[in-house]
Amino acid sequence: MFSENYDTILVVSFMLLMGFLEYIGGLYHNSKRTKDDWWIEILSLLHASVIAKPLIVFLSISIMTLLFPGWKGIASGLSLWMTFPIVILIDDFIQYWYHRKAHEWKWLWNFHRPHHSTPEMGVLVTFRENIFYILILPNLWWLGAATYLGMAPAVILGVTVKYFIIVGAHSDFRWDQWLYKYNWLHPLAWVTERTISTPATHFAHHGKTAKDGISNPTGNFSNMFFFWDLLFGTAIITRQYPKEFGIENDPKDHWLPHLYWPLIKSNKPGSEIGDGYKKEKFVGGGPITTEVETGKPYWWCSCGFSSGQPFCNGSHNGTKNKPLKVEFESAKKVSWCTCKKSGNPPFCDGSHKH
Numbered sequence: 001m002f003s004e005n006y007d008t009i010l011v012v013s014f015m016l017l018m019g020f021l022e023y024i025g026g027l028y029h030n031s032k033r034t035k036d037d038w039w040i041e042i043l044s045l046l047h048a049s050v051i052a053k054p055l056i057v058f059l060s061i062s063i064m065t066l067l068f069p070g071w072k073g074i075a076s077g078l079s080l081w082m083t084f085p086i087v088i089l090i091d092d093f094i095q096y097w098y099h100r101k102a103h104e105w106k107w108l109w110n111f112h113r114p115h116h117s118t119p120e121m122g123v124l125v126t127f128r129e130n131i132f133y134i135l136i137l138p139n140l141w142w143l144g145a146a147t148y149l150g151m152a153p154a155v156i157l158g159v160t161v162k163y164f165i166i167v168g169a170h171s172d173f174r175w176d177q178w179l180y181k182y183n184w185l186h187p188l189a190w191v192t193e194r195t196i197s198t199p200a201t202h203f204a205h206h207g208k209t210a211k212d213g214i215s216n217p218t219g220n221f222s223n224m225f226f227f228w229d230l231l232f233g234t235a236i237i238t239r240q241y242p243k244e245f246g247i248e249n250d251p252k253d254h255w256l257p258h259l260y261w262p263l264i265k266s267n268k269p270g271s272e273i274g275d276g277y278k279k280e281k282f283v284g285g286g287p288i289t290t291e292v293e294t295g296k297p298y299w300w301c302s303c304g305f306s307s308g309q310p311f312c313n314g315s316h317n318g319t320k321n322k323p324l325k326v327e328f329e330s331a332k333k334v335s336w337c338t339c340k341k342s343g344n345p346p347f348c349d350g351s352h353k354h
Contacts, residue, residue: 060144
């Protein structure tokens, strides 16, 4: 294990505290969660803590022992001030890219999909994943290797700090709203939201629809450090919170396929984790003309999979397609391309005629 369970005690205590604050804030009084949602979240937490973490640590240390027998404890002479940043930066960098690819690769999206099917945020959403998504989390394997190399104290501290941040970013107790409420705290808010994930930045990643002008369908992938999104151009900061969470056109799969796909597949029509599912194209033969407003972001569907043409509804998840964000300086009528062949996307240029 990473430690003598001190990190686990701290993290569980923090989750209980945040859960209590969510409860007194009214989150669970009229919860949108179904019985399936509760099963997904409770079992996911058990998968992560009881199965995945001990198994990955054991296997990663065993592999390191086999491949690099002379490296055991090689970094044990280094100070915590040196090993801590090494451990956490490598860990979070790996997880940023793993998470980002989970929205681009179909098989990995199906593993990650339970995390986004939640109808509301909360502490238990932190670990809400398919069991195979957790088992192949590359940063967990890195933490096991770092433990073998003699950086166990840095791993213990890093895991504790990281879980405090990511639990806080998923919790419906929106602690960051106080930073936005008072002008004198705005400098602190500016630094905080560009350094770590906050409820506002991470809720945007979970927003159900980009039509709200808050949700970010192509970014805010960071787990612990938000500066990865800034560095790689996937950040959107609005200091607002989406009103709806989940996946558009969600067939509400049973908890079993959510957690154990592809071993168990959904029998719901139109489910991405069902047998023989194929994304349907919604490309048109001509433009769609709409009125647009000033200062409001519009996300044009570039993949053709959105049933809400011409705008994105999140159906690009599991593909490498990304919607195109557009804002306008004045209110006017716009003819949007729906054939996806325009040479001047997102606007119609007559390419559909040919």
